[in-house]
Amino acid sequence: MDPVTLWGQVIEGFQVTNKNLHRTIARAYDLDAAEAEALLRLIRSPQRRMSMAELARQVAFSTGGFTKVADRLTKRGLVQRAPCPEDRRVVYLELTAEGRTTAGKVRDLVAETMTATFVDVLGPERAVVVAQAMADLHRSGLDRA
Incomplete structure (x- = not known):
């Protein structure tokens, strides 16, 4: 099989699985894909917080676009939002107690959904x-960036 067809199959499989995942999250928690991804990254991060710039980079948004999220x-x-005590240019985004609860529920839903639509398949x-x-x-890709 040629590389274009191989890559097309990877993309198509990812897109249908990812669309199903985000539709499931949206129905359950009224979160769009970027909001859910931000919560998931925050709950996995040390101290449940990250700088706004780093979080924007990880979810592939511009800093301005991520500000809306x-x-x-x-x-x-x-x-x-929480200021960085060492550098006032840096602003952290951190989960609240409610955010930790919601992010945990989203993580559990992702695990359940991905088991059914990825691992079990x-x-x-x-x-x-x-x-x-x-x-x-x-x-x-990181090595080439």
Whole structure:
């Protein structure tokens, strides 16, 4: 199979799985993809907080675009902004108590959904191979950036 077709199949499989995941999250918690991803990254981070700039980079947003995401999460009481004591240019986004609860529920829903739509479909061994291959591609792209 040629590389274009191979890559097309990877993208199509990812898109349908990701669309299903984000539709499930939206129905359950009224969060869009960027909001859910921000909560998931925050709950996995040390101290449940990250700088706004780093979080924007990780969710592939401009800092200006991510500010709107942060504003929506703040308005819902899921996160709060906190200044960095060492550098006033840096602003952290951190989970509130309600945000930790919601992020934990979203994480559980992601685990349940991905088990049903990814692990159970491919089988555990193939799912691990796909995940490892994607991690290799991610690292490769970081090396070239």
